[in-house]
Amino acid sequence: MPKEYRTIQEVAGPLMLVQGVENVAYDELGEIELASGETRRCKVLEIDKGNALVQLFESSTGINLALSKVRFLGRSMELGVSEDMLSRVFDGLGRPIDKGPEILPDKRMDINGLPMNPAARNYPQEFIQTGVSAIDGLNTLVRGQKLPIFSMSGLPHAELAAQIARQAKVRGTTEPFAVVFAAMGITFEEANFFTESFRETGAIDRSVMFINLANDPAVERIATPRMALTAAEYLAFEKGMHVLVILTDITNYADSLREISAARKEVPGRRGYPGYMYTDLASLYERAGRQKAKNGSITMIPILTMPEDDKTHPIPDLTGYITEGQIILSRELFRQGITPPIDVLPSLSRLKDKGIGAEKTRKDHANTMNQLFAAYARGKEAKELMVVLGEAALTEIDKLYAAFSDAFEQEYVSQGYLANRSIEETLDLGWKLLRILPRTELKRISDKLLDEYYSK
Numbered sequence: 001m002p003k004e005y006r007t008i009q010e011v012a013g014p015l016m017l018v019q020g021v022e023n024v025a026y027d028e029l030g031e032i033e034l035a036s037g038e039t040r041r042c043k044v045l046e047i048d049k050g051n052a053l054v055q056l057f058e059s060s061t062g063i064n065l066a067l068s069k070v071r072f073l074g075r076s077m078e079l080g081v082s083e084d085m086l087s088r089v090f091d092g093l094g095r096p097i098d099k100g101p102e103i104l105p106d107k108r109m110d111i112n113g114l115p116m117n118p119a120a121r122n123y124p125q126e127f128i129q130t131g132v133s134a135i136d137g138l139n140t141l142v143r144g145q146k147l148p149i150f151s152m153s154g155l156p157h158a159e160l161a162a163q164i165a166r167q168a169k170v171r172g173t174t175e176p177f178a179v180v181f182a183a184m185g186i187t188f189e190e191a192n193f194f195t196e197s198f199r200e201t202g203a204i205d206r207s208v209m210f211i212n213l214a215n216d217p218a219v220e221r222i223a224t225p226r227m228a229l230t231a232a233e234y235l236a237f238e239k240g241m242h243v244l245v246i247l248t249d250i251t252n253y254a255d256s257l258r259e260i261s262a263a264r265k266e267v268p269g270r271r272g273y274p275g276y277m278y279t280d281l282a283s284l285y286e287r288a289g290r291q292k293a294k295n296g297s298i299t300m301i302p303i304l305t306m307p308e309d310d311k312t313h314p315i316p317d318l319t320g321y322i323t324e325g326q327i328i329l330s331r332e333l334f335r336q337g338i339t340p341p342i343d344v345l346p347s348l349s350r351l352k353d354k355g356i357g358a359e360k361t362r363k364d365h366a367n368t369m370n371q372l373f374a375a376y377a378r379g380k381e382a383k384e385l386m387v388v389l390g391e392a393a394l395t396e397i398d399k400l401y402a403a404f405s406d407a408f409e410q411e412y413v414s415q416g417y418l419a420n421r422s423i424e425e426t427l428d429l430g431w432k433l434l435r436i437l438p439r440t441e442l443k444r445i446s447d448k449l450l451d452e453y454y455s456k
Helices: 157-167 188-201 218-238 250-263 277-285 314-322 331-335 365-389 396-413 423-434 447-454
Strands: 008-012 015-018 029-033 039-048 051-056 069-072 078-081 088-091 107-110 127-129 149-151 177-186 207-213 242-248 289-291 297-305 325-328
Touching (some): 107 218, 157 188, 157 297, 177 218, 177 250, 207 218, 242 250, 250 314, 297 314, 423 447
Parallel strands (some): 088 207, 149 297, 149 325, 177 207, 242 297
Antiparallel strands (some): 008 015, 015 051, 029 039, 029 069, 039 051, 289 297
16 A cells, blocks of 8 residues: 655645655656545656655645645556557546546556667658648658648648548558547647547547647646557557557647746746757657567657747747658648648658659659649749739740649649548649640659650
C-alpha cells in the first residue's frame, strides 16, 4: 500500500507542494484524497530534498491543506492498450467518452514511449495515397514520414485533416491500416465535427480518437499526444499495422507547455515559450517512423495554426527543423474559394522523391511534378506582371502561363473535401493542364514521356 502524506504545504493554481516525501521520482503519478473521499490525479514535476512539486490534472478547488492526503503510485502515466481501442473515442487521459465499456488491456504501456534507436530505423520509401492531388502529386507523403500542415486561424485545416484521415491508404498491400487521431484544446463544436465525420463515412472503424477540449486542464493537453502515440506504437510495432497519426493543434499543445512553465517560474525562452520546447516537440515527432524487422509503421501529420500567420514563430519554426517538410495553407487561396487552400510553391515534402516512380506511383510522376511546379511558378509571375503593367504588356506565351496558373488552382488544387482522387487521376489531370502549354515549353519532361502522354 503506498504511503500517505498529509503534508500539503501550498496550492498555487495547477501546482501543489508536498513536504517530507521519500523515494518519490520525477514524473511519478500521485493521487490526492480530499476530505469528502473524492480522489484527483497529479504527477511529480520536481523533487528537492524531500519536497515534491506536483501538478494537478483536475482543478485545485476544494483541496483542504490540513484534511487532504497524497499518495504516490510508484509509476509514471500509463495507457492500457488493446486492439479493442479501434473505433473508440477517448478523452485526453485515455478514458472512454463514447458511452462504450472500459477497455480490457492486453498490456499497460508508459505514455512517454522509448526513443527509437536510429540504427533500427528503416528509410521511409512507400507511397501513401491521401486522395488529395496537391499532396499526392506534388508533395507526396511517404510511409514513416513526419509531414506537418501549417495553417492559419480561420482556415479549414480541420476539414483537410478529416479528409486525409478518411481517405489515406497504402496502395498495393493488404496489410491493415489504422488512423490514430488526437485533438488538443479544440472546441466542443470541432470535436463534434471530427467524431461525426468519422462515423458518417465509416472511418471510425479503423480509427482511435483522443479528444482534449479547450476547457480541459493544460496538463491533460500535454498527455494527449503521448497517449495517441502510445496507442499508435502498440498497433504499429506489436500488431503490424500501418498507422497514420494526426495531431491537431500543436499550437494549443505548445501554449499549454508555456502555461505550465510559467506556473513553475522557469526562465522563458523565445516569445515566453520554455527553452526546452524544441526537445519536447522532438520527443513527440521522433516517435514516428519504420523499424527494421517490423512490418508496421507510424506516419505522422501534425497540424498547427501559425500565430499571426508567421512561419518564423517558434512553433512552426522548430517543427520545420524536426520534420521532413511542410504543407502550407494559404489565406489568399481560401479567399478565392480554393478548397483545400494548399499553397504548393512554399510547401515541401523532403521525402517525395523516395515514394514516387515506376513501381510506386507511375513512371511519369517525377517529370510531371517538376514541370507543374515550374509552370505554376512562371504563371504566378506572369499574373503579378499583369497587375503592375496590364495584360497588354504580356507576351502570348506569358498569357498561356497565366491561364495555366488559374486552371491549375481551380482544377488541380481545388477539389473539395469529398473528392478522393487516385494517383492515376491526379497524374492524368496534371497532363491535361500541361496541354494548355505548347510542347516546346515542357523542358522538364523527357521526349519519350511526352510522346506517350502529351499527345493522348
